[in-house]
Amino acid sequence: MTFVQLIDCRTSRFDEMNRLMDRWVEQTKGKRTATHDIIGSDRSDASHFIEIVEFPSYEEAMRNSHLPETDRIFQEMVALCDETPTFTDLDVVRDEQLYDASARRFFETLGGKGELPPLNDLLVEDYHDHDPSNPQDAIGMDAIRRELEMWRSAFDFSFTIEDQVAQGDRVCTRWTWNGTHKGDFLGIAATGKKVSMTGTTVQRFSAEGKIVEGWWQYDRLGLMAQLGALEGLER
DSSP states (O other): OOEEEEEEEEOSOHHHHHHHHHHHHHHTTTTOOOOEEEEEEOTTOTTEEEEEEEESSHHHHHHHHTSHHHHHHHHHHHHHSSSOOEEEEEEOSOOOOHHHHHHHHHHHHHTOSSSOOOOTTTEEEEEEEEOTTSSSOEESHHHHHHHHHHHHHHEEEEEEEEEEEEETTEEEEEEEEEEEEOSOBTTBOOOOOEEEEEEEEEEEEOTTSOEEEEEEEEOHHHHHHHTTTTGGGOO
């Protein structure tokens, strides 16, 4: 079970404490068991800080605590505090990756039946889309809706999410796209063929949880081959 430790402290010497933490990260490289570390500053009290440290389990946290580097730097940290820091030990009972869920909902929405719904709850108004298959990036809600409508008028399709990795404000989604060619696509009249392709999309999220930017990589050449567009070029 994931374990989180909250360290609550007050200090007027945060810059020194920050450098101390940099030293700990360097000295424990390859030995520490902590997987994530966040330090927050209290907006109403400039001397109040809370550090949140995540571990794979309580046992791994104890291993981390027993490192000589951890013990030494902890003593130095206490000396920088205005008062003795307090510790809260938490077993994580729910861990919701909200950006992941929003990314998944984005792909479900693209492949939904009927008219394309408003995307304001998923994308910022000046969303920036990078697709190397297009001569220009699509920037703004109107531009991305035109791009999506082009795909939706040409295919009935859906995405299968194969894998997702989240880090910071970015989510990388590996997907499989399956569609039926029902309308004109880049000058190719509807063929009725069932087609598929794989791809990866990296999305950057705002603090409010909306998608700000997207980068696409997918097998468009393979899709064109399935539609018969490359038959005259084959030898």
